Amino acid sequence: MTDSHDPAGPAPTSGSDGLHRVRVLLYSDDITTRDAVRAAAGRRPARDVEVVSWHECATAEAVIEAMDAGGVDVAVLDGEAAPVGGLGLCRQLKNEIFRCPPVLVLTGRPQDAWLAGWSLADEAVPHPLDPIAVAEALSRLARERVSVG
Secondary structure: OOOOOOOOOOOOOEOOOOOEEEEEEEEOOOHHHHHHHHHHHOOOOEOOEEEEEEEEEOOHHHHHHHHHHOOOOEEEEEOOOOOOOHHHHHHHHHHHOOOOOOEEEEEOOHHHHHHHHHHOOOEEEEOOOOHHHHHHHHHHHHHHHHHHO
């Protein structure tokens, strides 16, 4: 990974309609988990947030490649993915990428919130996924990315 550029590219802006349009990277080796996250967030996780694209990755290598390519506003990483978990991957991304986009990690259970802190994640939602919690966390991160861009 390089840190010579902003992997997200230009931050999304809030349009004249007040809508935050974001591009989301979604990492899990389990297609069922990826489907659950997309279903929970939907196209409009909040009235003022629209997901304009999902970039799905099933391997850590694909995540690193996508992050290096740019165009990611928010990343969602599955902490239960194998062989590389999203928590360790999150810590790597946060330590290696200048202005790393906000990251939502999916933890194995609520008691794993301390691991999300260790990973430097911006938000955490435990399994089993609560659609409201996923949508709210993703929306907060989308607004954050727009405001700091």
